[in-house]
Amino acid sequence: MEDHDTLEHRLAEQGISRRAFLKFCAAMASLMALPPGSANAIAAALAQAKRPSAIWLSFQECTGCTESLTRSHSPTLESLIFDMISLDYHHTLQAASGFAAEKSRDDAMRENYGKYLLLVDGSIPTGDGGVYSAIAGRTNLDMLEEAAKGAAAIVAVGTCASFGGIPMASPNPTGAVPVSDLVKDKPIINISGCPPIPAVITGVLAHYLTFGELPALDELGRPKAFYGETIHDRCYRRPFYDKGKFAKTFDDEGARNGWCLFELGCKGPTTHNACATTKWNGGAGFPIEAGHGCIGCSEPGFWDAGSFYTPLSAPTADVATVAGIAAAAGAGAAVALSAMDRARKKRAQQAHEKLTVKDL
Protein backbone atom coordinates (compact mmCIF):
# COMPACT_ATOMS: atom_id res chain seq x y z
CA MET A 1 0.00 0.00 0.00
CA GLU A 2 1.28 3.43 -0.90
CA ASP A 3 2.55 5.48 1.99
CA HIS A 4 0.94 8.91 1.84
CA ASP A 5 3.22 10.43 4.44
CA THR A 6 6.36 10.38 2.28
CA LEU A 7 8.00 13.47 0.91
CA GLU A 8 7.41 12.47 -2.70
CA HIS A 9 3.72 12.07 -2.13
CA ARG A 10 3.43 15.37 -0.32
CA LEU A 11 5.33 17.17 -3.06
CA ALA A 12 3.04 15.60 -5.68
CA GLU A 13 0.05 16.83 -3.72
CA GLN A 14 1.43 20.34 -4.01
CA GLY A 15 1.91 20.06 -7.76
CA ILE A 16 5.66 19.38 -7.77
CA SER A 17 6.44 16.90 -10.54
CA ARG A 18 8.84 13.98 -10.21
CA ARG A 19 11.02 15.67 -12.83
CA ALA A 20 11.26 18.90 -10.80
CA PHE A 21 12.01 16.86 -7.69
CA LEU A 22 14.88 15.04 -9.43
CA LYS A 23 16.26 18.35 -10.67
CA PHE A 24 16.23 19.60 -7.11
CA CYS A 25 18.08 16.47 -5.93
CA ALA A 26 20.71 16.90 -8.65
CA ALA A 27 21.13 20.55 -7.67
CA MET A 28 21.55 19.60 -4.01
CA ALA A 29 24.11 16.92 -4.89
CA SER A 30 26.09 19.35 -6.98
CA LEU A 31 25.81 22.11 -4.34
CA MET A 32 27.28 19.77 -1.75
CA ALA A 33 29.99 18.60 -4.17
CA LEU A 34 28.79 14.98 -3.99
CA PRO A 35 29.51 12.53 -6.83
CA PRO A 36 27.07 12.72 -9.79
CA GLY A 37 25.47 9.38 -8.99
CA SER A 38 24.46 10.53 -5.54
CA ALA A 39 21.60 12.61 -6.97
CA ASN A 40 19.70 9.35 -7.44
CA ALA A 41 20.52 8.26 -3.92
CA ILE A 42 19.27 11.56 -2.58
CA ALA A 43 16.10 11.26 -4.65
CA ALA A 44 15.47 7.70 -3.47
CA ALA A 45 16.11 8.54 0.16
CA LEU A 46 14.19 11.81 0.17
CA ALA A 47 11.24 10.35 -1.70
CA GLN A 48 10.75 7.76 0.99
CA ALA A 49 11.72 9.98 3.91
CA LYS A 50 9.16 10.14 6.67
CA ARG A 51 8.81 13.53 8.22
CA PRO A 52 11.42 13.60 10.93
CA SER A 53 10.45 15.58 13.97
CA ALA A 54 12.22 18.90 14.22
CA ILE A 55 12.12 21.24 17.17
CA TRP A 56 13.19 24.79 16.58
CA LEU A 57 14.23 26.81 19.61
CA SER A 58 14.64 30.56 19.24
CA PHE A 59 16.78 32.23 21.88
CA GLN A 60 18.63 35.56 21.78
CA GLU A 61 17.91 36.31 18.14
CA CYS A 62 16.18 38.74 15.79
CA THR A 63 14.12 36.20 13.77
CA GLY A 64 16.20 37.15 10.73
CA CYS A 65 17.24 33.52 10.29
CA THR A 66 13.61 32.39 10.16
CA GLU A 67 12.75 35.26 7.80
CA SER A 68 15.60 34.19 5.55
CA LEU A 69 14.62 30.54 5.49
CA THR A 70 10.90 30.90 5.11
CA ARG A 71 10.67 33.78 2.71
CA SER A 72 13.69 34.19 0.48
CA HIS A 73 13.09 31.14 -1.64
CA SER A 74 9.34 30.93 -1.23
CA PRO A 75 7.55 29.29 -2.90
CA THR A 76 10.26 27.06 -4.33
CA LEU A 77 11.15 23.46 -3.68
CA GLU A 78 13.59 24.46 -0.97
CA SER A 79 10.89 25.95 1.18
CA LEU A 80 8.65 22.94 0.53
CA ILE A 81 11.38 20.59 1.69
CA PHE A 82 11.61 22.79 4.73
CA ASP A 83 7.88 22.38 5.24
CA MET A 84 8.19 18.65 4.88
CA ILE A 85 10.03 18.13 8.09
CA SER A 86 7.62 17.87 10.95
CA LEU A 87 8.28 21.18 12.55
CA ASP A 88 6.72 20.49 15.92
CA TYR A 89 7.73 23.67 17.65
CA HIS A 90 8.70 27.07 16.26
CA HIS A 91 7.76 30.36 17.93
CA THR A 92 7.26 32.31 14.77
CA LEU A 93 5.68 29.69 12.55
CA GLN A 94 3.46 27.69 14.91
CA ALA A 95 -0.21 28.48 15.31
CA ALA A 96 -0.34 27.36 18.91
CA SER A 97 0.60 29.66 21.73
CA GLY A 98 1.05 29.58 25.46
CA PHE A 99 0.53 26.30 27.25
CA ALA A 100 -0.53 24.48 24.05
CA ALA A 101 2.72 25.43 22.31
CA GLU A 102 4.88 24.21 25.17
CA LYS A 103 2.85 21.01 25.34
CA SER A 104 3.46 20.30 21.66
CA ARG A 105 7.18 20.65 22.29
CA ASP A 106 7.04 18.33 25.29
CA ASP A 107 5.00 15.78 23.32
CA ALA A 108 7.33 15.85 20.32
CA MET A 109 10.39 15.44 22.52
CA ARG A 110 8.87 12.53 24.41
CA GLU A 111 7.53 10.71 21.32
CA ASN A 112 10.74 11.13 19.30
CA TYR A 113 13.26 10.91 22.10
CA GLY A 114 16.75 10.33 20.72
CA LYS A 115 15.57 10.87 17.12
CA TYR A 116 14.47 14.46 16.65
CA LEU A 117 16.50 17.19 15.05
CA LEU A 118 17.03 20.21 17.26
CA LEU A 119 17.40 23.49 15.42
CA VAL A 120 18.55 26.45 17.46
CA ASP A 121 18.77 30.06 16.42
CA GLY A 122 20.05 32.75 18.72
CA SER A 123 22.72 32.66 21.39
CA ILE A 124 22.10 31.56 24.97
CA PRO A 125 22.58 34.03 27.83
CA THR A 126 24.39 32.45 30.78
CA GLY A 127 24.96 35.51 32.96
CA ASP A 128 23.16 35.58 36.33
CA GLY A 129 21.78 32.08 35.83
CA GLY A 130 20.52 32.84 32.33
CA VAL A 131 17.72 35.19 33.45
CA TYR A 132 18.15 37.53 30.47
CA SER A 133 16.02 35.45 28.14
CA ALA A 134 13.21 33.11 29.12
CA ILE A 135 10.32 31.36 27.38
CA ALA A 136 7.22 30.26 29.27
CA GLY A 137 9.00 31.07 32.51
CA ARG A 138 12.04 28.91 31.72
CA THR A 139 15.45 30.21 30.87
CA ASN A 140 16.93 29.49 27.44
CA LEU A 141 19.76 27.71 29.21
CA ASP A 142 17.36 25.32 30.95
CA MET A 143 15.31 24.71 27.79
CA LEU A 144 18.38 23.98 25.65
CA GLU A 145 19.81 21.55 28.18
CA GLU A 146 16.54 19.61 28.30
CA ALA A 147 15.96 19.61 24.54
CA ALA A 148 19.55 18.67 23.71
CA LYS A 149 19.37 15.49 25.78
CA GLY A 150 16.92 13.75 23.42
CA ALA A 151 18.20 15.21 20.16
CA ALA A 152 19.82 13.08 17.44
CA ALA A 153 21.74 16.10 16.25
CA ILE A 154 21.69 19.85 16.72
CA VAL A 155 21.68 22.38 13.93
CA ALA A 156 22.85 25.81 15.07
CA VAL A 157 21.17 28.15 12.60
CA GLY A 158 22.78 31.53 12.18
CA THR A 159 25.88 33.17 13.59
CA CYS A 160 24.36 33.80 17.05
CA ALA A 161 23.71 30.09 17.67
CA SER A 162 26.94 29.06 15.93
CA PHE A 163 29.43 31.57 17.33
CA GLY A 164 27.55 33.90 19.70
CA GLY A 165 27.00 36.60 17.09
CA ILE A 166 25.80 40.06 18.02
CA PRO A 167 24.51 39.20 21.54
CA MET A 168 28.02 37.95 22.41
CA ALA A 169 29.69 41.07 20.96
CA SER A 170 31.66 43.18 23.39
CA PRO A 171 30.78 43.91 26.18
CA ASN A 172 28.41 40.90 26.12
CA PRO A 173 26.23 42.07 29.03
CA THR A 174 24.15 38.89 29.17
CA GLY A 175 27.04 36.40 29.09
CA ALA A 176 25.80 35.05 25.75
CA VAL A 177 27.42 31.89 24.38
CA PRO A 178 26.92 29.72 21.28
CA VAL A 179 25.29 26.27 21.44
CA SER A 180 28.65 24.51 21.13
CA ASP A 181 29.83 26.05 24.41
CA LEU A 182 27.00 24.35 26.30
CA VAL A 183 26.33 21.07 24.50
CA LYS A 184 29.33 18.77 24.24
CA ASP A 185 27.86 15.30 23.79
CA LYS A 186 25.80 15.70 20.58
CA PRO A 187 26.78 16.24 16.96
CA ILE A 188 26.42 19.96 16.24
CA ILE A 189 26.42 21.52 12.82
CA ASN A 190 26.94 25.25 12.56
CA ILE A 191 25.14 27.00 9.73
CA SER A 192 26.54 30.44 10.30
CA GLY A 193 25.59 33.66 8.59
CA CYS A 194 23.56 36.68 9.53
CA PRO A 195 21.29 35.31 8.23
CA PRO A 196 22.45 31.98 6.74
CA ILE A 197 21.70 31.09 3.12
CA PRO A 198 18.37 29.20 2.86
CA ALA A 199 19.76 26.63 0.41
CA VAL A 200 22.45 25.75 2.92
CA ILE A 201 19.98 24.59 5.56
CA THR A 202 17.90 22.65 3.03
CA GLY A 203 21.13 21.12 1.74
CA VAL A 204 22.12 20.02 5.21
CA LEU A 205 18.62 18.64 5.89
CA ALA A 206 18.64 16.78 2.56
CA HIS A 207 22.02 15.31 3.43
CA TYR A 208 20.81 14.26 6.85
CA LEU A 209 17.65 12.65 5.45
CA THR A 210 19.60 10.87 2.71
CA PHE A 211 22.62 9.57 4.56
CA GLY A 212 21.35 9.60 8.14
CA GLU A 213 24.34 11.63 9.24
CA LEU A 214 25.63 15.17 9.09
CA PRO A 215 27.87 16.23 6.18
CA ALA A 216 31.64 16.77 6.51
CA LEU A 217 32.38 19.79 8.69
CA ASP A 218 35.24 22.27 8.87
CA GLU A 219 37.15 23.05 12.09
CA LEU A 220 34.39 25.48 13.09
CA GLY A 221 31.68 22.86 12.66
CA ARG A 222 30.35 24.27 9.37
CA PRO A 223 29.50 22.04 6.37
CA LYS A 224 32.54 22.08 4.12
CA ALA A 225 30.41 21.92 1.01
CA PHE A 226 29.17 25.44 1.68
CA TYR A 227 31.90 26.96 3.84
CA GLY A 228 34.95 25.34 2.25
CA GLU A 229 35.89 28.40 0.24
CA THR A 230 35.91 32.11 0.88
CA ILE A 231 33.70 34.73 -0.74
CA HIS A 232 36.93 36.09 -2.28
CA ASP A 233 37.76 32.69 -3.85
CA ARG A 234 34.50 32.72 -5.79
CA CYS A 235 33.90 36.44 -6.19
CA TYR A 236 33.13 37.64 -9.72
CA ARG A 237 35.21 40.76 -8.90
CA ARG A 238 38.27 38.66 -8.10
CA PRO A 239 40.03 39.45 -11.43
CA PHE A 240 40.08 43.12 -10.41
CA TYR A 241 41.71 42.21 -7.10
CA ASP A 242 44.34 40.22 -8.95
CA LYS A 243 44.98 43.18 -11.26
CA GLY A 244 45.12 45.63 -8.36
CA LYS A 245 42.08 47.60 -9.51
CA PHE A 246 40.15 48.87 -6.49
CA ALA A 247 37.21 51.17 -5.90
CA LYS A 248 38.37 53.91 -3.49
CA THR A 249 34.92 55.27 -2.65
CA PHE A 250 31.39 54.00 -3.18
CA ASP A 251 30.75 56.42 -6.05
CA ASP A 252 34.06 56.74 -7.91
CA GLU A 253 34.91 55.44 -11.35
CA GLY A 254 36.20 52.18 -9.88
CA ALA A 255 32.91 51.56 -8.09
CA ARG A 256 30.97 52.29 -11.27
CA ASN A 257 33.22 49.91 -13.21
CA GLY A 258 32.59 47.14 -10.68
CA TRP A 259 36.17 46.96 -9.41
CA CYS A 260 37.22 45.12 -6.25
CA LEU A 261 35.86 46.49 -2.95
CA PHE A 262 38.88 45.43 -0.83
CA GLU A 263 39.89 49.00 -0.02
CA LEU A 264 36.32 49.81 1.03
CA GLY A 265 36.61 47.16 3.74
CA CYS A 266 35.32 44.01 2.00
CA LYS A 267 35.89 41.00 4.29
CA GLY A 268 35.38 38.50 1.45
CA PRO A 269 38.99 37.21 1.63
CA THR A 270 38.60 36.05 5.23
CA THR A 271 34.95 34.96 5.11
CA HIS A 272 33.90 31.39 4.41
CA ASN A 273 30.43 31.16 2.92
CA ALA A 274 28.60 30.26 -0.28
CA CYS A 275 27.07 33.69 -1.05
CA ALA A 276 29.15 34.19 -4.20
CA THR A 277 27.96 30.91 -5.73
CA THR A 278 24.55 30.14 -4.19
CA LYS A 279 23.56 33.81 -4.03
CA TRP A 280 20.47 35.32 -2.44
CA ASN A 281 16.84 36.01 -3.28
CA GLY A 282 16.47 33.12 -5.68
CA GLY A 283 19.87 33.72 -7.25
CA ALA A 284 19.35 37.45 -7.83
CA GLY A 285 22.69 38.41 -6.34
CA PHE A 286 24.74 38.86 -3.20
CA PRO A 287 26.01 41.93 -1.31
CA ILE A 288 29.11 42.47 -3.46
CA GLU A 289 26.94 42.44 -6.59
CA ALA A 290 24.91 45.21 -4.97
CA GLY A 291 28.11 47.25 -4.60
CA HIS A 292 28.83 46.72 -0.90
CA GLY A 293 31.72 44.73 0.53
CA CYS A 294 31.21 41.52 2.48
CA ILE A 295 30.92 42.20 6.24
CA GLY A 296 32.12 38.72 7.22
CA CYS A 297 28.87 37.75 8.99
CA SER A 298 29.49 33.99 8.88
CA GLU A 299 32.75 34.18 10.84
CA PRO A 300 33.16 34.13 14.64
CA GLY A 301 33.34 37.53 16.30
CA PHE A 302 32.49 39.43 13.10
CA TRP A 303 30.83 42.24 15.04
CA ASP A 304 34.01 42.98 17.01
CA ALA A 305 36.46 42.57 14.12
CA GLY A 306 36.85 46.28 13.40
CA SER A 307 34.92 48.58 11.11
CA PHE A 308 33.12 47.07 8.13
CA TYR A 309 34.79 49.82 6.08
CA THR A 310 38.42 49.33 7.20
CA PRO A 311 40.46 47.44 4.58
CA LEU A 312 41.82 44.10 5.78
CA SER A 313 45.37 45.41 5.29
CA ALA A 314 44.76 48.43 7.53
CA PRO A 315 45.16 48.52 11.32
CA THR A 316 42.13 48.03 13.53
CA ALA A 317 43.58 50.30 16.23
CA ASP A 318 45.16 53.75 16.41
CA VAL A 319 48.80 53.11 15.52
CA ALA A 320 49.80 56.74 14.75
CA THR A 321 49.11 58.03 18.28
CA VAL A 322 50.94 55.09 19.85
CA ALA A 323 53.90 55.68 17.51
CA GLY A 324 53.89 59.41 18.36
CA ILE A 325 54.02 58.70 22.09
CA ALA A 326 56.76 56.10 21.51
CA ALA A 327 58.82 58.60 19.47
CA ALA A 328 58.55 61.18 22.25
CA ALA A 329 59.47 58.58 24.87
CA GLY A 330 62.45 57.36 22.83
CA ALA A 331 63.70 60.91 22.24
CA GLY A 332 63.22 61.75 25.92
CA ALA A 333 65.16 58.68 26.98
CA ALA A 334 67.99 59.51 24.55
CA VAL A 335 68.24 63.12 25.80
CA ALA A 336 68.15 62.07 29.44
CA LEU A 337 70.77 59.34 29.03
CA SER A 338 73.01 61.60 26.94
CA ALA A 339 72.81 64.28 29.63
CA MET A 340 73.80 61.69 32.22
CA ASP A 341 76.70 60.53 30.03
CA ARG A 342 77.95 64.08 29.58
CA ALA A 343 77.66 64.84 33.26
CA ARG A 344 79.66 61.73 34.09
CA LYS A 345 82.29 62.67 31.50
CA LYS A 346 82.51 66.16 32.97
CA ARG A 347 82.90 64.78 36.50
CA ALA A 348 85.62 62.45 35.29
CA GLN A 349 87.43 65.35 33.63
CA GLN A 350 87.18 67.46 36.78
CA ALA A 351 88.38 64.62 38.95
CA HIS A 352 91.32 64.01 36.66
CA GLU A 353 94.63 64.94 38.29
CA LYS A 354 97.44 65.95 36.04
CA LEU A 355 100.64 64.00 36.21
CA THR A 356 103.41 66.09 37.69
CA VAL A 357 107.15 65.68 37.84
CA LYS A 358 106.76 64.90 41.51
CA ASP A 359 104.67 61.85 40.73
CA LEU A 360 107.41 60.53 38.55
Add this chain to the structure above:
Amino acid sequence: MNPQELLYWVRGTGLQIAAAVFVLGMSYRILHLLLLGRSKSLAIPRGSEWGPGLRTMWRRSVVLPELSARGKFTLVSGYVFHLGFFVTLLFLSQHIALFRAALGVSWPALPRSAIDISAILSIAALIAVLAHRLVDPVKRLLSDYQDYLAWALTFLPLLSGFMLLRGIGFDYATLLTLHILSVELLLIAAPFTKLAHMFSTFAARWYNGAIAGFKGVQA
Protein backbone atom coordinates in the same frame (compact mmCIF):
# COMPACT_ATOMS: atom_id res chain seq x y z
CA MET B 1 41.52 32.47 20.36
CA ASN B 2 40.09 31.54 16.95
CA PRO B 3 41.81 32.53 13.67
CA GLN B 4 39.58 35.59 13.22
CA GLU B 5 40.37 36.87 16.72
CA LEU B 6 44.08 36.29 16.13
CA LEU B 7 43.92 38.26 12.88
CA TYR B 8 42.09 41.08 14.66
CA TRP B 9 44.74 41.09 17.39
CA VAL B 10 47.68 41.24 15.00
CA ARG B 11 45.99 44.06 13.05
CA GLY B 12 45.30 45.98 16.28
CA THR B 13 47.10 45.46 19.56
CA GLY B 14 49.93 43.47 17.97
CA LEU B 15 50.64 46.23 15.47
CA GLN B 16 50.48 48.88 18.21
CA ILE B 17 53.05 46.99 20.28
CA ALA B 18 55.34 46.44 17.28
CA ALA B 19 55.07 50.07 16.13
CA ALA B 20 55.73 51.34 19.66
CA VAL B 21 58.85 49.18 20.10
CA PHE B 22 60.15 50.11 16.64
CA VAL B 23 59.61 53.86 16.96
CA LEU B 24 60.79 54.05 20.57
CA GLY B 25 63.88 51.96 19.89
CA MET B 26 64.79 53.75 16.67
CA SER B 27 64.22 57.30 17.96
CA TYR B 28 66.30 56.47 21.03
CA ARG B 29 69.15 54.98 19.01
CA ILE B 30 69.32 57.76 16.41
CA LEU B 31 69.13 60.60 18.90
CA HIS B 32 71.53 58.95 21.31
CA LEU B 33 74.00 58.49 18.46
CA LEU B 34 73.71 62.14 17.45
CA LEU B 35 73.97 63.41 21.03
CA LEU B 36 77.14 61.41 21.67
CA GLY B 37 78.99 64.28 20.06
CA ARG B 38 82.58 64.31 18.96
CA SER B 39 85.49 65.69 20.86
CA LYS B 40 86.74 68.92 19.42
CA SER B 41 89.78 68.16 17.30
CA LEU B 42 92.67 70.46 18.08
CA ALA B 43 94.36 69.73 14.76
CA ILE B 44 94.17 72.27 11.96
CA PRO B 45 91.61 70.96 9.43
CA ARG B 46 93.11 70.27 6.01
CA GLY B 47 89.78 70.36 4.25
CA SER B 48 86.03 70.61 4.60
CA GLU B 49 84.00 67.84 6.30
CA TRP B 50 80.62 68.36 4.60
CA GLY B 51 81.63 68.00 0.97
CA PRO B 52 83.56 64.73 1.36
CA GLY B 53 80.93 63.48 3.84
CA LEU B 54 78.09 63.87 1.33
CA ARG B 55 80.33 62.58 -1.47
CA THR B 56 81.00 59.37 0.46
CA MET B 57 77.29 58.89 1.15
CA TRP B 58 76.84 58.90 -2.62
CA ARG B 59 80.01 56.98 -3.62
CA ARG B 60 79.38 54.08 -1.24
CA SER B 61 75.98 53.65 -2.92
CA VAL B 62 77.21 53.21 -6.51
CA VAL B 63 79.02 50.49 -8.37
CA LEU B 64 82.64 51.43 -8.66
CA PRO B 65 84.61 50.22 -11.71
CA GLU B 66 87.49 49.08 -9.54
CA LEU B 67 85.28 46.62 -7.59
CA SER B 68 86.05 42.93 -8.06
CA ALA B 69 83.40 40.57 -9.45
CA ARG B 70 82.67 39.42 -5.91
CA GLY B 71 82.20 42.99 -4.78
CA LYS B 72 79.94 43.69 -7.73
CA PHE B 73 77.77 40.69 -6.89
CA THR B 74 77.22 41.95 -3.35
CA LEU B 75 76.45 45.43 -4.57
CA VAL B 76 74.12 44.46 -7.41
CA SER B 77 72.22 41.88 -5.37
CA GLY B 78 72.01 44.36 -2.51
CA TYR B 79 70.58 46.96 -4.85
CA VAL B 80 68.07 44.58 -6.41
CA PHE B 81 66.89 43.45 -2.99
CA HIS B 82 66.56 46.96 -1.52
CA LEU B 83 64.84 48.46 -4.56
CA GLY B 84 62.47 45.51 -4.88
CA PHE B 85 61.70 45.63 -1.17
CA PHE B 86 60.89 49.34 -1.11
CA VAL B 87 58.90 49.31 -4.37
CA THR B 88 56.82 46.42 -2.97
CA LEU B 89 56.43 48.10 0.41
CA LEU B 90 55.53 51.55 -0.87
CA PHE B 91 53.62 50.94 -4.09
CA LEU B 92 51.34 47.95 -3.51
CA SER B 93 47.80 49.32 -3.24
CA GLN B 94 47.02 47.23 -0.13
CA HIS B 95 50.06 48.80 1.59
CA ILE B 96 49.02 52.29 0.50
CA ALA B 97 45.58 51.59 2.03
CA LEU B 98 47.44 50.80 5.26
CA PHE B 99 49.42 54.06 5.16
CA ARG B 100 46.26 56.02 4.35
CA ALA B 101 44.43 54.48 7.31
CA ALA B 102 47.35 54.82 9.75
CA LEU B 103 48.96 58.11 8.70
CA GLY B 104 46.37 59.84 6.52
CA VAL B 105 48.68 60.10 3.49
CA SER B 106 48.46 58.21 0.22
CA TRP B 107 49.93 58.14 -3.27
CA PRO B 108 49.23 56.31 -6.53
CA ALA B 109 49.91 52.56 -6.61
CA LEU B 110 51.91 50.68 -9.22
CA PRO B 111 50.16 48.01 -11.33
CA ARG B 112 50.11 44.56 -9.78
CA SER B 113 52.35 43.13 -12.50
CA ALA B 114 55.09 45.62 -11.53
CA ILE B 115 54.70 44.68 -7.86
CA ASP B 116 54.90 40.98 -8.74
CA ILE B 117 58.20 41.60 -10.55
CA SER B 118 59.65 43.72 -7.74
CA ALA B 119 58.66 41.14 -5.10
CA ILE B 120 60.10 38.22 -7.09
CA LEU B 121 63.35 40.10 -7.77
CA SER B 122 63.64 41.02 -4.12
CA ILE B 123 63.03 37.44 -2.95
CA ALA B 124 65.47 36.06 -5.54
CA ALA B 125 68.15 38.57 -4.49
CA LEU B 126 67.70 37.61 -0.83
CA ILE B 127 68.11 33.92 -1.68
CA ALA B 128 71.20 34.76 -3.75
CA VAL B 129 72.87 36.75 -0.96
CA LEU B 130 72.17 33.97 1.53
CA ALA B 131 73.68 31.39 -0.83
CA HIS B 132 76.70 33.63 -1.34
CA ARG B 133 77.08 34.10 2.40
CA LEU B 134 77.06 30.32 2.90
CA VAL B 135 79.34 29.50 -0.02
CA ASP B 136 81.91 32.29 0.24
CA PRO B 137 84.45 31.25 2.92
CA VAL B 138 85.24 34.83 3.99
CA LYS B 139 81.61 35.85 4.30
CA ARG B 140 80.78 32.65 6.14
CA LEU B 141 83.53 33.27 8.64
CA LEU B 142 82.42 36.86 9.17
CA SER B 143 78.77 35.92 9.68
CA ASP B 144 77.23 35.39 13.08
CA TYR B 145 73.70 34.46 14.11
CA GLN B 146 72.57 38.08 13.80
CA ASP B 147 73.23 38.08 10.07
CA TYR B 148 71.05 35.01 9.58
CA LEU B 149 68.41 36.40 11.93
CA ALA B 150 68.25 39.69 10.02
CA TRP B 151 68.01 37.73 6.77
CA ALA B 152 65.14 35.56 8.04
CA LEU B 153 63.26 38.53 9.53
CA THR B 154 63.44 40.30 6.15
CA PHE B 155 62.69 37.24 4.05
CA LEU B 156 59.55 36.12 5.91
CA PRO B 157 57.42 39.24 5.24
CA LEU B 158 58.36 39.14 1.55
CA LEU B 159 57.63 35.44 1.22
CA SER B 160 54.37 35.49 3.20
CA GLY B 161 53.24 38.62 1.36
CA PHE B 162 53.88 37.04 -2.02
CA MET B 163 52.07 33.86 -0.95
CA LEU B 164 49.17 36.01 0.26
CA LEU B 165 48.80 37.91 -3.01
CA ARG B 166 49.04 34.70 -5.02
CA GLY B 167 46.94 32.56 -2.64
CA ILE B 168 49.66 29.93 -2.21
CA GLY B 169 49.64 27.28 0.52
CA PHE B 170 47.12 28.44 3.12
CA ASP B 171 43.86 30.34 3.20
CA TYR B 172 43.81 34.12 3.09
CA ALA B 173 43.19 34.72 6.80
CA THR B 174 46.12 32.46 7.81
CA LEU B 175 48.50 34.02 5.29
CA LEU B 176 47.44 37.56 6.21
CA THR B 177 47.97 36.77 9.91
CA LEU B 178 51.41 35.26 9.18
CA HIS B 179 52.35 38.20 6.95
CA ILE B 180 51.42 40.84 9.53
CA LEU B 181 53.05 38.84 12.34
CA SER B 182 56.28 38.54 10.36
CA VAL B 183 56.30 42.31 9.76
CA GLU B 184 55.72 42.88 13.47
CA LEU B 185 58.68 40.64 14.31
CA LEU B 186 60.80 42.65 11.89
CA LEU B 187 59.69 45.93 13.47
CA ILE B 188 60.35 44.71 17.00
CA ALA B 189 63.81 43.33 16.18
CA ALA B 190 64.96 46.19 13.93
CA PRO B 191 66.20 48.67 16.57
CA PHE B 192 68.22 46.01 18.40
CA THR B 193 69.88 44.20 15.49
CA LYS B 194 71.88 45.03 12.36
CA LEU B 195 68.56 45.97 10.80
CA ALA B 196 68.99 49.33 12.53
CA HIS B 197 71.24 50.14 9.55
CA MET B 198 68.05 51.37 7.86
CA PHE B 199 68.70 54.65 9.66
CA SER B 200 72.33 54.52 10.74
CA THR B 201 73.91 53.58 7.41
CA PHE B 202 73.94 57.08 5.91
CA ALA B 203 75.17 58.68 9.12
CA ALA B 204 78.04 56.19 9.16
CA ARG B 205 78.93 56.90 5.54
CA TRP B 206 78.88 60.63 6.11
CA TYR B 207 81.12 60.21 9.14
CA ASN B 208 83.70 58.20 7.17
CA GLY B 209 83.81 60.84 4.45
CA ALA B 210 83.94 63.69 6.94
CA ILE B 211 87.00 62.22 8.73
CA ALA B 212 88.78 61.84 5.39
CA GLY B 213 87.84 65.40 4.44
CA PHE B 214 89.11 66.78 7.73
CA LYS B 215 92.44 65.03 7.19
CA GLY B 216 92.62 66.26 3.64
CA VAL B 217 92.65 62.84 1.98
CA GLN B 218 90.45 61.77 -0.91
CA ALA B 219 87.09 60.56 0.33
